[in-house]
Amino acid sequence: MKKIVLAYSGGLDTSISINWLKEKYGAEVIAALVDVGQPENLQEAYRRAIGVGADKALIVDAKEEFVNDYILPAIGANLFYEKKYPLATALARPLIAKKLVETAKSEGGDAVAHGCTGKGNDQVRFDVGIRSLDPGLAIIAPQREWNISREEAIEYAKEKNIKITVTKKSPYSIDENIWGRSIECGVLEDPYREPPEEIYSWTRITKKPGDIQYLEIDFDRGVPTALDGQKMAPYDLIKSLGKIAGAFGVGRIDMVENRLVGIKSREIYEAPAAVVLIEAHRELEALVLDRELAHYKYIQEEKMAELAYYGLWFTPLRNCLSSFFEESQRYVTGRVKVKLGHHNFSIVGRKSPHSIYDIGLATYDKGDRFDPRHSESFIKLWGYTYELLGKKGRIDG
Numbered sequence: 304m305k306k307i308v309l310a311y312s313g314g315l316d317t318s319i320s321i322n323w324l325k326e327k328y329g330a331e332v333i334a335a336l337v338d339v340g341q342p343e344n345l346q347e348a349y350r351r352a353i354g355v356g357a358d359k360a361l362i363v364d365a366k367e368e369f370v371n372d373y374i375l376p377a378i379g380a381n382l383f384y385e386k387k388y389p390l391a392t393a394l395a396r397p398l399i400a401k402k403l404v405e406t407a408k409s410e411g412g413d414a415v416a417h418g419c420t421g422k423g424n425d426q427v428r429f430d431v432g433i434r435s436l437d438p439g440l441a442i443i444a445p446q447r448e449w450n451i452s453r454e455e456a457i458e459y460a461k462e463k464n465i466k467i468t469v470t471k472k473s474p475y476s477i478d479e480n481i482w483g484r485s486i487e488c489g490v491l492e493d494p495y496r497e498p499p500e501e502i503y504s505w506t507r508i509t510k511k512p513g514d515i516q517y518l519e520i521d522f523d524r525g526v527p528t529a530l531d532g533q534k535m536a537p538y539d540l541i542k543s544l545g546k547i548a549g550a551f552g553v554g555r556i557d558m559v560e561n562r563l564v565g566i567k568s569r570e571i572y573e574a575p576a577a578v579v580l581i582e583a584h585r586e587l588e589a590l591v592l593d594r595e596l597a598h599y600k601y602i603q604e605e606k607m608a609e610l611a612y613y614g615l616w617f618t619p620l621r622n623c624l625s626s627f628f629e630e631s632q633r634y635v636t637g638r639v640k641v642k643l644g645h646h647n648f649s650i651v652g653r654k655s656p657h658s659i660y661d662i663g664l665a666t667y668d669k670g671d672r673f674d675p676r677h678s679e680s681f682i683k684l685w686g687y688t689y690e691l692l693g694k695k696g697r698i699d700g
Contacts, residue, residue, distance in 0.1 A: 306331045307443060308412040310403055310429070311360070313348030314476070315456055316418030318465050320445040321355045324416060328443075332416075334360040335406045337399045339369045340481025340538070355465050359410075363402045366481065370538045373398055374482050377611070379525040379635075380628045381585050381604050384612040387558045388570065389577035391483025396425055397616035400432030407440055414441035421447040424563050428614035435617040453488060475502060481541055483574035494559050494569040505545060505573040508552040510645065517651075518547065518641040520583050525632030527580055541576045548575035552646040563613050579648055583639040586650040591634045591657045600631055 307324055311317045311334035324332050334352035336345050345362050352360040373394045382390050403415045415433055419426035421444070430442055451459065453474055459465075476487040486502045510516075521529035527540050535543065548554055554575030559567050588597060603624055610621045637655025641648055663672040692698050 396428035416443040525635040545576035
């Protein structure tokens with residue numbers, strides 16, 4: 304093995320991996336920093352990679368690709384894993400895997416490496432993605448082979464004079480991209496313990512408890528296009544909305560989730576833009592989609608979320624489901640009004656040129672155009688089977 308491309312984040316695991324890879328394999332290590340909108344200064348991470356011992360470091364700009372090819376489809380599919388997690392890290396992993404493969408090809412690498420642990424989901428997402436895109440590449444996961452604790456990793460970094468931001472007092476493992484921020488480890492591993500306020504960054508509350516703010520979000524075929532009437536590129540809209548909603552403490556998620564490897568983990572997420580956009584999008588769909596499409600879409604949304612979470616992005620089923628979701632967005636155009644408050648938000652208005660909400664049929668006022676005489680016959684036909692079963696004594700009361 305002569306050249307290894309490492310998915311480098313600048314954190315503890317990948318920083319110590321550079322030294323370990325060079326010691327074990329004697330290979331040239333290229334640190335690839337894939338920019339998916341993480342707020343961290345990647346130039347600083349770049350310098351850290353070189354300082355740690357990487358033979359070469361590269362910053363790969365994948366922000367627009369991440370938004371267009373992963374986040375926007377996630378909004379159209381209303382993706383939440385186990386109804387809570389908007390899949391920020393999970394959505395970024397297949398793209399990073401793709402960029403690792405591309406970098407290995409352009410740099411002449413014969414192996415790729417990542418800093419994932421042996422019990423997490425990310426190892427699956429990386430390995431399956433890489434093997435799907437280039438089965439000939441070797442995959443190295445130092446944390447699986449090395450199998451050291453987080454405390455031991457911190458000690459190793461000190462011994463090797465590797466600069467890291469993690470300490471025993473602040474041992475949190477953090478992953479960020481434009482769609483969300485995840486926080487693990489330390490006291491958070493006790494599912495009964497309330498997360499300390501210090502862990503939050505994107506949802507640090509700067510608004511007073513009584514403050515409220517209204518927002519209007521425009522969608523065109525399921526894609527967010529404007530915030531309060533101002534046209535914005537999706538990336539800029541997500542970033543702006545995240546700051547506004549985060550100031551109210553909106554977007555905090557505390558959950559015990561089922562990992563793919565079969566264990567449960569307590570996870571903390573911050574995703575203010577994601578939770579607001581998906582809920583606003585879902586409410587707009589409620590206005591324009593017919594019942595059968597909406598209800599069938601619920602089922603497929605859950606499956607799509609599982610595929611993303613399980614690392615099965617580059618698969619025929621995901622491709623087929625993506626085509627279904629794209630077609631479902633044909634008429635999802637309109638405006639949604641959002642009310643932000645302390646630690647919460649609600650959808651308080653929605654309108655669309657494609658709305659199939661008919662106030663003349665829905666109202667109970669004098670303008671009511673619904674003919675109740677049709678209802679008795681409809682109900683009779685709807686319940687015929689169960690009436691017959693009742694006559695046969697086959698309905699258990």
